[in-house]
Amino acid sequence: MATAWTAIASTTVGSGGAATVTFSSIPQTYKNLIIKVSARNARTDVVAELRWTVNGNSTSYSNRLIQGNGSTVSGGTTATTLFYSGEINASTSTASIFGSADIYIPDYTGGNYKNVSADTVSENNAASAYATLTNGLWSNTAAITSIAFYYGGLNWEQYSTFTLFGTNNS
Amino acid sequence: MAAGSTYEAIATQTLASTANSITFSSIPGTYTDLVIVAIGQGYTSPSYGNLQIQFNGDSGTNYSSTEFRENGGTVGTNRRSTQSNLFVSSFLDWGTANQNVGHSIINIFNYANTTTYKSTISRGNIPPYRTELNTGLWRSTAAITSINVSVNDTPINIGSIFTLYGIKAA
Numbered sequence: 645m646a647t648a649w650t651a652i653a654s655t656t657v658g659s660g661g662a663a664t665v666t667f668s669s670i671p672q673t674y675k676n677l678i679i680k681v682s683a684r685n686a687r688t689d690v691v692a693e694l695r696w697t698v699n700g701n702s703t704s705y706s707n708r709l710i711q712g713n714g715s716t717v718s719g720g721t722t723a724t725t726l727f728y729s730g731e732i733n734a735s736t737s738t739a740s741i742f743g744s745a746d747i748y749i750p751d752y753t754g755g756n757y758k759n760v761s762a763d764t765v766s767e768n769n770a771a772s773a774y775a776t777l778t779n780g781l782w783s784n785t786a787a788i789t790s791i792a793f794y795y796g797g798l799n800w801e802q803y804s805t806f807t808l809f810g811t812n813n814s
Numbered sequence: 815m816a817a818g819s820t821y822e823a824i825a826t827q828t829l830a831s832t833a834n835s836i837t838f839s840s841i842p843g844t845y846t847d848l849v850i851v852a853i854g855q856g857y858t859s860p861s862y863g864n865l866q867i868q869f870n871g872d873s874g875t876n877y878s879s880t881e882f883r884e885n886g887g888t889v890g891t892n893r894r895s896t897q898s899n900l901f902v903s904s905f906l907d908w909g910t911a912n913q914n915v916g917h918s919i920i921n922i923f924n925y926a927n928t929t930t931y932k933s934t935i936s937r938g939n940i941p942p943y944r945t946e947l948n949t950g951l952w953r954s955t956a957a958i959t960s961i962n963v964s965v966n967d968t969p970i971n972i973g974s975i976f977t978l979y980g981i982k983a984a
Contacts, residue, residue, distance in 0.1 A: 648823045648979055675977075676851070708945045710884035719884030719945070748919060750853045751975060756913045759853075761939040777884075777947055779939035785913055813826035813977045 650674070654807040661686060661799030665806045668790040672753050674810030677788070681745040681764075683804035684733045685795050690772040691731035694745055694764055695723075696793045702726065704783040711776040730764025730776030735801070737768045742804065752788040757781055824848075826977040832857050835964035838978045843926035843957055845980030850920040854974025856907035856965045862940045863967040865905035865918055869932065869958045873898050879950040885943065900950045903938025905965050915974075916940040925958040932958060 652674075655665050670677070685692035697705075707722040709730070722728040732743025745764040752758060764776045793806060822845075827836045841848070856863050868877075877900040881892040894901050906916035920936040931953050938946035952958075963976060 648821045706942055708884060708941065708943075710882070710889055710945050710947075717889045719889040720887040721942075748917075750851060750917045751915070756915045756973070757941075759915055759917050759939055759941050761917065761919070761937055761945075763937070777937070777945050779916075779941060779945040781914065781941035783914070811821075811823075813823050813975070 648811045650810050652808045652810050654805065657800045657802055657804040659802050661801050663797050663799050664792050664794040665800055666790060666792045667808045670789050670791065670808070671810065672787055675751065675813045676811045677749040677752050678809040678811060679747040679791070680807045681732070681747065681805070682742045683806065684742045684801040685735070686799040686801055687734040687795060688736060689734045690737045690768060691743070691766050691774060692734040692795050692798070694729040694732050694743070694793070695726045695795055696729065696791055697726050698758070698782060698788045698791050699786060700790065700792070701784065705780060706783070707778055707780040709776055709778045711774060713772065713774050727760060727780040727782070729762035729778050731766045731774040732764065733766045733768065737766070738770060741768060749788065755785050757783045757785065758788060820982045822980050822982070824978045824980050826975065829970060829972050829974045831972055832969040834969050835962050836970070836976050837960060837962045839960040841959050841961065841978070842980070845926070846924065846983045847981040848922040848925050848958070849979040849981065850922070850961070850963070851917065851977045851979070852905070852920070852963065852974070853915055853917045855912070855915050855971045856905055856968035857971045858907045858968040861907050862904040862943050863907050863965045864901050865903050865938070865963065865965055866899040866901050868899050868962045869952050869954065870956055870960055871962070872954060876953045877950065879948055881946060881948045883944055883946040900934065900952060901948065902934060902936040902950060903946050903948055904940045904944050906940050907968050914941060922958065928955055928957055930955060
């Protein structure tokens with residue numbers, strides 16, 4: 645059996661933070677992509693949205709979500725200009741806590757539209773902690789060659805990590 | 815010490831024509847857990863059906879599941895008890911000419927043991943309709959050696975991809 649998981653690239657944000665974390669020139673030799681995120685954003689709030697786009701494109705996205713925050717459960721849709729993958733910790737949440745996300749991108753080189761999913765949490769040992777399941781669609785048949793994580797120009801904080809894996813089907 | 819591969823692709827089926835079901839047979843008992851990733855769509859008109867599985871050809875009423883979902887902005891849950899197959903997620907039905915696809919990720923735990931009943935956790939991603947997290951149970955102590963996958967209301971469409979992965983302990 646072939647090894648199914650291969651680490652393609654990993655970024656750890658350095659001192660001063662980074663407004664965007666990008667995986668570019670993604671090899672087209674895998675079948676699916678998985679991204680593991682441990683991140684915290686400089687937004688002045690408890691949480692920030694984990695937002696990302698592919699191929700530098702900001703059109704033709706749709707997202708569905710189900711989310712719990714410790715007191716209520718909600719569901720719905722979000723923006724059409726990006727993938728929304730839940731809420732991660734931001735600058736006013738308890739220090740040293742980073743949000744976690746597990747993102748799955750199947751058949752990223754295929755000729756269909758691209759459907760992605762993510763499980764994301766922002767624990768806080770206080771109010772305003774979130775668990776979010778999302779499912780996004782990019783209505784574009786292009787192969788995914790780059791991925792960029794950003795939050796409106798606000799930095800991902802130091803020690804945030806983003807790791808991209810490729811998986812094979814054989 | 816060199817580490818062995820822990821996540822391996824066991825088999826993949828890509829449909830060259832529509833099919834009522836697909837089967838993974840002769841599953842080796844050498845892993846600790848299994849994962850099925852199903853990417854694609856059903857064949858009928860726009861909506862969604864039930865992606866369902868049977869283990870070892872068992873069509874007895876030995877399956878049950880709990881569904882947690884978001885659907886059109888409404889969150890809800892559903893129980894299925896004493897079923898003749900295991901509901902693992904909804905699955906997009908879209909027809910022949912649409913490039914929209916959904917995907918489901920099905921985790922099957924401790925599948926080879928002959929002592930306990932078998933449990934599953936699955937994520938359903940059905941754009942633009944639903945996001946789901948589901949649990950399932952097969953009330954059998956038999957080791958799982960084959961898995962049949964189908965959709966309740968439609969053939970599975972051409973181009974759909976089903977991959978079975980095995981996870982090994984360290």
